[in-house]
Amino acid sequence: MYLELEHLDKRFGEKRVVRDLSLELAQGELLCILGASGCGKTTTLNMIGGFLTPDGGRILLDGQDITPIPPEQRPVTTVFQSYGLFPHMTVLENVTYGLKFRRLTGQQIRERGMSYLELVGLADRAQSRIQALSGGQQQRVALARSLAVEPKLCLLDEPFSNLDAALRTKMRHELKRLQRELGITMVFVTHDQEEALILADRIAVMEEGALAQLNTPEELYRRPATPSVARFLGVDELEWRQDGTVWKAIRTRGPI
Amino acid sequence: MSKNNPVGKGASGDALFPAVRRLADRLILLLLLGGICLFILYPMLCILWRSLQGEGGLTGDMYGVVWEQYGRSLRNSVFTATCTSLLCTLFSTATALLISTGRGWRRALGMGLLLITMVSPPFVSALAYIQLYGRRGWITYRLLGLSWNPYNCWGVIWMQSLSFVPVNALFLIGMLSRMDRDSLMSARDLGAAPRDILRDVVLPLLRPGILVCVLLSFVRSIADFGTPVTIGGRFTTIASDIYLQLTGYSNLEKASAMNMFLLVPSVAAFFLYRWLMGKTGPVSGERAQQQRLQLSLSRCGAAGWLALVTGGLFFGMIGLQYVCIVATGFIQRTRGALSFTTQYLEELLEYNSETMVRSVIYALIVALVGTLFAMLFSYYIYRRRVRWNTFFDCLATLPYMLPGTCFGIGYILAFNHPPLKLTGTAIIVLANMLFKQLPTTTKICAATLSQIPEAQERAVRDLGGDQLNVMRDVIFPGLRPAFLSCFAYNFSSSMTTAGAVLFLIDPGHQLAVFKLFDAVYSGEYALASLMATFIIVIVLLVEGGVYLAMGRKERSHVS
Ligand SMILES: Nc1ncnc2c1ncn2[C@@H]1O[C@H](COP(=O)(O)OP(=O)(O)O)[C@@H](O)[C@H]1O
Ligand SMILES: [Mg+2]
Numbered sequence: 001m002y003l004e005l006e007h008l009d010k011r012f013g014e015k016r017v018v019r020d021l022s023l024e025l026a027q028g029e030l031l032c033i034l035g036a037s038g039c040g041k042t043t044t045l046n047m048i049g050g051f052l053t054p055d056g057g058r059i060l061l062d063g064q065d066i067t068p069i070p071p072e073q074r075p076v077t078t079v080f081q082s083y084g085l086f087p088h089m090t091v092l093e094n095v096t097y098g099l100k101f102r103r104l105t106g107q108q109i110r111e112r113g114m115s116y117l118e119l120v121g122l123a124d125r126a127q128s129r130i131q132a133l134s135g136g137q138q139q140r141v142a143l144a145r146s147l148a149v150e151p152k153l154c155l156l157d158e159p160f161s162n163l164d165a166a167l168r169t170k171m172r173h174e175l176k177r178l179q180r181e182l183g184i185t186m187v188f189v190t191h192d193q194e195e196a197l198i199l200a201d202r203i204a205v206m207e208e209g210a211l212a213q214l215n216t217p218e219e220l221y222r223r224p225a226t227p228s229v230a231r232f233l234g235v236d237e238l239e240w241r242q243d244g245t246v247w248k249a250i251r252t253r254g255p256i
Numbered sequence: 257m258s259k260n261n262p263v264g265k266g267a268s269g270d271a272l273f274p275a276v277r278r279l280a281d282r283l284i285l286l287l288l289l290g291g292i293c294l295f296i297l298y299p300m301l302c303i304l305w306r307s308l309q310g311e312g313g314l315t316g317d318m319y320g321v322v323w324e325q326y327g328r329s330l331r332n333s334v335f336t337a338t339c340t341s342l343l344c345t346l347f348s349t350a351t352a353l354l355i356s357t358g359r360g361w362r363r364a365l366g367m368g369l370l371l372i373t374m375v376s377p378p379f380v381s382a383l384a385y386i387q388l389y390g391r392r393g394w395i396t397y398r399l400l401g402l403s404w405n406p407y408n409c410w411g412v413i414w415m416q417s418l419s420f421v422p423v424n425a426l427f428l429i430g431m432l433s434r435m436d437r438d439s440l441m442s443a444r445d446l447g448a449a450p451r452d453i454l455r456d457v458v459l460p461l462l463r464p465g466i467l468v469c470v471l472l473s474f475v476r477s478i479a480d481f482g483t484p485v486t487i488g489g490r491f492t493t494i495a496s497d498i499y500l501q502l503t504g505y506s507n508l509e510k511a512s513a514m515n516m517f518l519l520v521p522s523v524a525a526f527f528l529y530r531w532l533m534g535k536t537g538p539v540s541g542e543r544a545q546q547q548r549l550q551l552s553l554s555r556c557g558a559a560g561w562l563a564l565v566t567g568g569l570f571f572g573m574i575g576l577q578y579v580c581i582v583a584t585g586f587i588q589r590t591r592g593a594l595s596f597t598t599q600y601l602e603e604l605l606e607y608n609s610e611t612m613v614r615s616v617i618y619a620l621i622v623a624l625v626g627t628l629f630a631m632l633f634s635y636y637i638y639r640r641r642v643r644w645n646t647f648f649d650c651l652a653t654l655p656y657m658l659p660g661t662c663f664g665i666g667y668i669l670a671f672n673h674p675p676l677k678l679t680g681t682a683i684i685v686l687a688n689m690l691f692k693q694l695p696t697t698t699k700i701c702a703a704t705l706s707q708i709p710e711a712q713e714r715a716v717r718d719l720g721g722d723q724l725n726v727m728r729d730v731i732f733p734g735l736r737p738a739f740l741s742c743f744a745y746n747f748s749s750s751m752t753t754a755g756a757v758l759f760l761i762d763p764g765h766q767l768a769v770f771k772l773f774d775a776v777y778s779g780e781y782a783l784a785s786l787m788a789t790f791i792i793v794i795v796l797l798v799e800g801g802v803y804l805a806m807g808r809k810e811r812s813h814v815s
Contacts, residue, residue: 051441071444078445084438088460097456098446142442149446 002027002062002185003048003153009056010043010209017043019209021057025202030179030186032196035206036232041189042081044206045155048187049078062152072101077146078155082162083138085130091141092117092126098149116144119178136167143175147184156188160195172198193233197221205229274722281723285642288633292651295691299666300654306669307512318513326497326514333478333493336413341473344417347570348424348469349462354567355425356432356549369574374422375795377752377769379776380788381419382486384577385411387584387781394580407489415487416477418573424469431465432458432549440550451557458551459559468532475525478518479659482754486776494518498661502759508669515662526657585785600782604790608771608783612790615768618686619750626690627742630697631735635727638702639713656695660755663692667760680762688760689750697742704738705731737806744802748795 001024010018018040025031033041046052048059050071058067066074077098085094096113104112117123120140130138139159146154156175160168176199179186190196196203197217205212205220213225224230307318323330355366389396389406396402435458443453459466481495488496494514501511553560588597633652637645655663667688671678678684712730721729754769761770768791775784 049441049445051444071441072447072449076445078441080438080442082436082438084436084440084442086439086443086457086460088463097443097448101447101449101452145442145446 001025002029003031003187004060005044005048005057006060007057008044008047008054008059010040010047010052011055017209018047018054021206021209021211023204023211023214025185025187027062027185028183029201030176030188030199032200032203033187033189033206034193034196034203034232035191037191039206040209041191041206042157043209045078045157045187045189048153049076049155050074075152076155077149077151077153078157079142079146079159081157081159083142085138085142085145087130089130090126091122091128091130091133094130094141095145095148097145102149112148116148117141119147120144120174135163136171139163139171143178147178147182152185154184154186156186158190159188161190168195175199205232207232277722277724284632285636288629288636289648291629291691292633292648295687296651296654296694299663299670300658302669303512303515303662303666306509307516309509318509319516322510322513322517326494326517329492329494329497330517332409332491333495336409336416336484336493337474337477339413340416340420340477341470343413344420344424344473344477345466345469346566347417347421348428348473349466350563350566351421351425351570352428352432353458353549353553353563354571356429357551357553366571369571369578370422370425371799372578372792372796373419373574374426375748375752375792375799376419377772377788377791378419378480378482378754379486379773379784380581380792381415381577382483383584383776383781383784383788384580385415385487386776387580388576405489407487407491409488409491411487412483412491412493416480416483417473418570418577419483420473420476421570424473428462428465428469431462435461435549450551450555451560453551454553454556454559458549464532468529471525471529471532475522475659478521479661481661482773486773495659495661498665499758502661502665502668508665511665512669515659515665518659518662519657522657522659581785581788583785584781585789600786604783604786608768608787611766611771612768612787614765615751615791616794618682618689618767619747622686622689622693622750623743623746625686626693626697626746627739629690630694630701630742631732631739632727633694634698634701634705635731637698638705639731640723652698653695655692660692660753660757661759663688664756664759667756679760682765684760685757685767688756689753690746692753692756693746693749696745700741700745701735701738704735708734740802740806744799747798751791751795 003023003025005021005023008018008021009016021044023031033044035041043052047054050066050069054067058065060066061075066076086097089097092110092113095116096109099109099112114123114126117126120143122137122140122144125133125137130141133141139162142159143156159175160171163171172195175188178184188196188199190199200217202214203217203220204214207228212229213220215223220229221233224233308315309318351366351370355363355370358366385406386393388394389411391397391403391406393406396404396406439457439461440453443457448456478493479495481493481499484491484493484496485499492500494517498511498514498518501507501514553564556563585600586596586598588595588599636642637649637652642648667684668679670676671684678687708730712734713726716726716730752769754773757767758770758773761767766774768787772784772787772791775781775787
């Protein structure tokens with residue numbers, strides 16, 4: 001597999017925040033990590049991005065063990081929840097920031113930056129200040145900035161949570177389109193079931209730091225592995241067979 | 257504000273005398289605004305008026321005289337202030353970076369040293385300078401065998417730069433701790449090495465704050481007369497000239513005109529400062545993240561090393577300074593041999609205990625009355641928005657812009673003749689401290705006030721309470737954290753600030769800062785050291801107490 005998390009563990013003091021987490025993801029797929037707030041999603045993402053060192057386990061990307069690689073050298077980029085844009089730079093300067101550290105000429109950097117701005121539909125705002133942009137536009141700049149360095153893996157931490165509902169829906173579809181178009185491998189963290197079901201090729205449901213289930217949206221929805229996963233997905237009641245598997249799920253909301 | 261008080265809803269005793277209570281409300285307001293006019297506006301007008309007095313009535317002659325006679329001092333002032341502001345900003349930025357990226361005991365030690373420097377009276381660094389680098393200094397004379405004259409402008413610049421660092425550094429540390437962690441993480445994520453992060457993200461984001469430091473240091477240096485008077489030797493600045501003019505009481509017209517010269521750069525700087533502060537993000541309100549800055553300075557290239565070395569130098573010099581201060585107070589030299597002695601301490605306690613007790617009492621009075629004043633004032637101005645509120649708000653900010661000498665001479669001019677003859681009394685000293693500190697305390701209260709939901713206030717009125725009930729039941733309880741901060745600020749400023757108080761104090765009723773200044777000026781270094789140590793210890797104790805009280809409040813809020 002392209003991305004493999006093997007038995008990841010993370011503690012903060014006494015608290016075990018991520019427990020024996022193992023995941024796999026194929027190239028070009030989009031994985032959603034879905035879970036309630038505080039279940040360890042951001043922590044997991046930060047370990048993949050290199051900002052936290054796992055207490056146990058390792059991370060393989062494209063066959064290479066990247067666990068000891070510092071974030072500035074990992075072929076992985078993150079779109080942060082609050083974007084982390086540089087307020088003292090223009091839109092284009094933001095997008096091209098990561099390219100400064102690659103062996104590229106000024107001309108190449110500019111062209112690459114502009115092409116990614118075009119991709120997110122903001123080419124005309126290249127010289128704007130960050131503060132002059134709306135929330136949705138800032139979101140796009142952050143995305144373009146992360147994609148411009150052409151990482152092997154792109155991580156997104158609840159990137160749409162600061163947007164209003166209508167914009168969020170629009171951005172979801174746009175992200176999905178981009179991801180398909182560029183064939184980029186993504187890990188997307190969210191606590192929103194609907195978002196996960198729309199976006200993901202595969203969904204990993206996390207509960208209290210551990211993996212509860214990993215499957216395609218359809219399978220997950222049809223066959224939640226545990227009552228708590230079912231509850232979290234908005235499935236209220238389950239009827240069980242004699243052998244202990246789910247017989248019937250009674251949903252409060254219709255499937256999408 | 258609203259005339260149609262809902263009546264009859266609350267049948268408590270409070271509602272019995274609505275007319276009386278309304279009167280009380282007005283009376284408080286009158287007292288506050290009257291105080292502002294009398295103790296801020298009136299003295300300022302007196303200076304302006306006096307500076308325009310000539311032999312034949314109103315004239316601008318005095319300005320010409322001052323310009324001619326003190327042109328050199330003016331140039332000295334500008335030169336010193338420019339050098340000080342640059343050097344001090346370098347120290348402050350390096351120190352802030354060092355502390356923000358440090359951890360464990362080193363960070364704690366750094367913060368501790370900054371705090372001590374912050375609460376030190378202004379002559380401490382001059383005192384240590386003479387002891388360490390003077391004609392018979394420990395380092396220059398005894399260690400290196402140099403014989404040189406330390407009383408010159410470089411000493412002034414160096415000492416000012418060291419003693420202005422804490423306020424600047426704490427301000428920058430606050431900014432660094434509020435800096436968007438995601439920006440720093442993104443930079444790293446995109447491949448930036450620590451060196452790039454420092455250069456591309458941290459320093460640019462810090463730039464408005466760094467400019468604020470340049471500005472504030474400039475203004476403080478211009479207004480500082482203590483350092484040039486004590487270690488300037490024949491090098492004089494306009495502030496030290498004013499001091500000399502005033503202590504001789506020779507020519508108040510001239511001193512007034514000189515002050516007007518000082519006023520111009522100060523006010524200009526203040527407005528620039530306000531403009532810059534708009535760009536540094538919120539100062540208070542949201543809690544600073546306790547997270548430290550994840551950056552290793554030794555891996556940040558030349559700039560990182562510069563910060564490490566300058567910051568280290570600063571802490572080294574400050575540490576040496578305090579070792580020297582304490583040592584001077586307790587070590588005696590007889591025929592070349594050093595020995596520990598409590599002789600100076602005994603002398604201090606014998607002759608100066610009255611002074612020390614008086615200082616503490618004055619500081620406590622200012623802290624209590626000043627804090628109460630600020631709480632009430634900010635309520636009426638920012639919450640009730642009484643008529644002319646912007647005007648009074650500006651007036652209350654005025655002392656912040658004024659150099660201490662300016663404020664002091666205003667008081668001398670305003671209160672040295674009947675019917676308002678206050679010179680020589682305690683009131684003039686207390687009032688001067690209180691109103692000089694009012695701008696800061698008012699801002700602290702206003703910030704806290706803005707976090708009390710207006711709905712609470714409305715609820716009181718809605719349920720039948722009047723304005724006094726609002727104050728007692730909503731505003732004062734809500735301002736409790738501000739009360740503690742203001743109290744600590746008032747107390748430590750009153751104990752340590754020399755400024756105007758030096759001219760106003762009656763020699764028969766001395767204060768510790770005055771005594772300290774006197775002792776440095778006349779060469780009684782052991783006494784000066786002990787006095788300084790005393791001031792620092794007392795202020796630290798009170799600040800520590802307030803800190804604990806604040807902590808307990810917060811803990812009880814959580815549980
Ligand atoms: N630096 C930290 N120190 C201590 N505890 C932390 C730290 N970061 C996160 N936690 C704790 O770990 C748990 C998981 O956090 P997080 O990964 O941010 O959750 P999520 O992103 O799923 O909401 C939370 O209970 C949080 O309080
Ligand atoms: Mg999170």
